[in-house]
Amino acid sequence: MSDLTAERRRKGAAPTSPPAKRTHFSGRTRRDFFVFLAFALPNLALIAVFTYRPLFANLQYSFLDWTLGSPRARNIGFDNYATFFGSDDAARVLGTTAIFTVLTVGLSMVLGLLVALALNARVRGTTFARSAVFAPYVLSGVGVGLVWMFIFDPGYGALSWILRSFGARSPEWFNDPQLALTMVILVYVWKNLGYCAVVYLAGLQSLPSDIMEAAAIDGAGSARRFWSISLPLLSPTTFFLLITTILSSLQAFDLIRIMTPLGTGTSTLIYEAYLQAFGSYNRAGYSAAISVVLFVILLVITVVQLRFVERKVHYA
Template sequence: MATDLVAQVPGGAAPAATAAPPSPPGRRRFRGILLAAAFLLPNLVLLGVFTYRPLLDNIRLSFTSWNISSPTAEYIGFDNYVEWFTSSASHTVLWNTIIFTGVAVIGSMVLGLALALLLDRKLFGRNAVRSMVFAPFVVAGAAVGVAFQFVFDPTFGLVQDLLGRIGVDAPAFYQDPEWALFMVTVTYIWKNLGYTFVIYLAALQGRRAELDEAAEIDAASTWTKFRKVTWPQLRPATFFLLITVLLNSFQVFDIIHTMTRGGPLGNGTTTMVYQVYQETFVNQRAGFGATVATIMFVILLIVTLVQVRIMERGQER
């Protein structure tokens, strides 16, 4: 039978199998859309339920006067916003937020970069030091706050002991609002330093070695090498850290709550995120707390969009 079939084909060769016709472009495109939807839809549902819906509810509640334990909320329009923008306490809270966030972002990034440049070299025990620098970042903020309460304690704290050895009185960290804000800021920088350090260290280890070799051949100074060769390669990491560290610093709650409860003198270390907690759960003004949270969202959204735009312009150049 097989011999007869071969004999019927010219040249005695077996007939080639017929290839299946390609599917139409429209059908392939539809299959791609279905596949993308299958992967994206569960994530979009989770985002909608747990992110966007609470955000919209928060914005709605910001126009009401609502006690968190009450089943009903009274619509009052923009009264909460007018109260926040005209209150002197809110101005203090906003200023505290700007100072705390700005110093925390700049301080943790500068120190993180300095440590990354130092520990990127071949030094004895550098792996152990890297672990020690990163360790505070994974410790709970409440635990760090409790530990630093003993560091800044005016009676037997580490700072008081060190200053006493050189004949200097320790500042009133828990009575003076400015020193209290300094205290919580330093504590947060110490905790967050490991994060900026690791990101910068990864960026340094991923830079192009041939550029460093060219700078050495040209006998460039250390500062020139950093400014002309190293720093341009660190810009993507720097923009990433600017966004993430700013967002994280803007929302610090645990360290402030553990160390100062937002004080001294009422609002000495109260930031906007801590004001949300105070108004919602302490003062039982959930509507006003939602107003502060909404203003926070708008501020963070604007700052993030500006940072992204600056980053895009830097890449275009």
């Protein structure tokens, strides 16, 4: 017995009782929990119905031999995956997807950073220039594809007219597989360049000015300040853009569908899945298997970026 309790008993005071334990689920906590459910359940229900349910349904369809529109389907296990990876289509489609993703992501980020550096200058007209650069990103991909089809048309396109004025002949952009892929990559980079530029511009404007001024006072030139200070401090912005642009490029569909309807040289994974299901094949099960392959690639890339690339991000 402690000295304090003995002293209280000598003075006739009742010993203090231990503090009452708080209930694990008090009234306020219960009320907050129900408020959370009221706000979260509708969103969770929509995500479950329109995201996870189709995801698991597509996984189930990938194990079926099913022609689109047919009332019957036959379970064939992993035959769709074996057919895809055992055919020449796998190397062609995966190679096209890799080339398209690497070039569109790399060009969009590099050119976006250069444009952002130009737009960050304090000169007249930068507001109009920023709007003009970002405008293509918010335009419809279908509309952009139709306009650029007119530009690239070898017969009456604007580009062919310019080449003819110099005595040159317009290439067959739509018939040559390599030129078709180049054409789609150029248009995709043009359309999404403004997104990278605006995000990089926001990152540049958030850089601490005192560090840049101190480096300038110490004699560091503009190029040295960019490579040694600005670029490392922009690593969170670069990391964010790397994730978003890779995911967007792997899911690019509208420009490819409009500019090359047959997928001549431009059959990426997502477009090959479309052609197999809704083209002349109607192979819904085979298309679902290609979609699962795309999902696994997206998942692996995201996990690798979050697990390893983020270690080099400078957040301080």
